[in-house]
Amino acid sequence: MIVTQSLTKRYPRVTALDRLTVDITPGVTGLVGANGAGKSTLIKILLGLSPATEGDARVLGLDVATEGPAIRERVGYMPEHDCLPPDVSATEFVVHMARMSGLPPTAARERTADTLRHVGLYEERYRPMGGYSTGMKQRVKLAQALVHDPRLVLLDEPTNGLDPVGRDHMLDLIRRVHTDFGISVLVTSHLLGELERTCDHVVVVDGGRLLRSSSTSDFTQATAALAVEVTDTDAHPDGGAALLAALTTAGIAARPASAEGGLPGAGHVLLVEVAGEETYDLVRDAVADLGLGLVRMEQRQHHIAEVFQQHDSDTKGGSGHAG
Ligand SMILES: Nc1ncnc2c1ncn2[C@@H]1O[C@H](COP(=O)(O)OP(=O)(O)OP(=O)(O)O)[C@@H](O)[C@H]1O
Numbered sequence: 001m002i003v004t005q006s007l008t009k010r011y012p013r014v015t016a017l018d019r020l021t022v023d024i025t026p027g028v029t030g031l032v033g034a035n036g037a038g039k040s041t042l043i044k045i046l047l048g049l050s051p052a053t054e055g056d057a058r059v060l061g062l063d064v065a066t067e068g069p070a071i072r073e074r075v076g077y078m079p080e081h082d083c084l085p086p087d088v089s090a091t092e093f094v095v096h097m098a099r100m101s102g103l104p105p106t107a108a109r110e111r112t113a114d115t116l117r118h119v120g121l122y123e124e125r126y127r128p129m130g131g132y133s134t135g136m137k138q139r140v141k142l143a144q145a146l147v148h149d150p151r152l153v154l155l156d157e158p159t160n161g162l163d164p165v166g167r168d169h170m171l172d173l174i175r176r177v178h179t180d181f182g183i184s185v186l187v188t189s190h191l192l193g194e195l196e197r198t199c200d201h202v203v204v205v206d207g208g209r210l211l212r213s214s215s216t217s218d219f220t221q222a223t224a225a226l227a228v229e230v231t232d233t234d235a236h237p238d239g240g241a242a243l244l245a246a247l248t249t250a251g252i253a254a255r256p257a258s259a260e261g262g263l264p265g266a267g268h269v270l271l272v273e274v275a276g277e278e279t280y281d282l283v284r285d286a287v288a289d290l291g292l293g294l295v296r297m298e299q300r301q302h303h304i305a306e307v308f309q310q311h312d313s314d315t316k317g318g319s320g321h322a323g
Pocket residue numbers: 011012014015016033034035036037038039040041042157
């Protein structure tokens with residue numbers, strides 16, 4: 001779908017992309033990185049809207065430097081920022097975008113109705129978009145990216161500004177873009193956690209450089225950790241230490257969260273490596289056997305920083321990192 005080779009973009013004061021080489025195959029791919037990592041810059045180059053300083057890139061086999069219009073015919077794009085004219089309705093806007101992509105008038109109207117229904121906009125689609133919620137606006141932006149039935153869509157931070165329910169809805173929609181229509185997706189986010197659910201493959205960039213490109217399952221195996229917090233009891237005045245000892249004896253890798261610093265109340269929290277479904281039961285049983293109270297046991301949110309730390313230890317020749 002997308003191939004880049006030593007792709008570099010330098011602005012006068014900053015290198016937004018630094019010799020980025022990636023190969024993105026069909027499916028749903030997440031592009032994750034902190035703000036300023038170079039995600040939007042990459043998308044603009046892939047659309048042929050902004051020239052690379054060095055290196056090259058192909059989208060659907062087309063050269064971004066010379067075949068931008070052909071790429072934009074075949075690719076849908078959802079920009080990050082609010083870009084919807086407030087005085088027109090979703091229907092008028094999406095029909096216009098479909099016409100811009102070359103659909104004849106009747107097909108443009110039919111496809112608009114289908115696409116807006118797909119993203120969950122019904123009677124509201126005839127109202128001016130200025131009165132829409134953020135979630136509705138994001139759905140219109142997704143609809144205009146899909147209306148001309150592209151082979152690939154590039155979605156720039158589609159969950160930005162959404163509340164948790166809106167975010168889940170958007171992530172489901174993105175997944176279905178691929179499962180229902182067979183359209184490949186490149187979706188950016190600064191939250192690794194939300195991409196893990198949605199994407200088959202994740203590409204991590206930092207400071208314009210490729211940190212990692214791997215299938216989501218490889219990723220989550222490397223970073224999955226369970227945060228377990230227990231109470232102290234008279235028999236075990238340091239409940240966390242007692243549990244750590246019990247888990248270690250049972251062959252489960254665990255460490256105190258305080259060793260990583262920064263987490264509030266970290267003294268009582270253990271980070272347990274999840275080897276498989278059985279880990280949850282083993283932790284529960286160990287807590288029960290010790291007679292401790294289980295305050296919480298939750299999948300820890302994955303932070304991009306962890307991937308960065310892991311990358312550091314990889315490049316320094318560290319071995320046996322646990323993520
Ligand atoms: N037109 C420009 N002129 C100068 N610098 C730019 C320009 N566009 C982006 N940059 C810089 O390039 C770097 C990468 O920006 P980019 O927008 O690609 O990051 P991003 O990963 O998409 O982050 P965000 O999600 O915050 O947009 C940033 O340091 C940014 O300030």
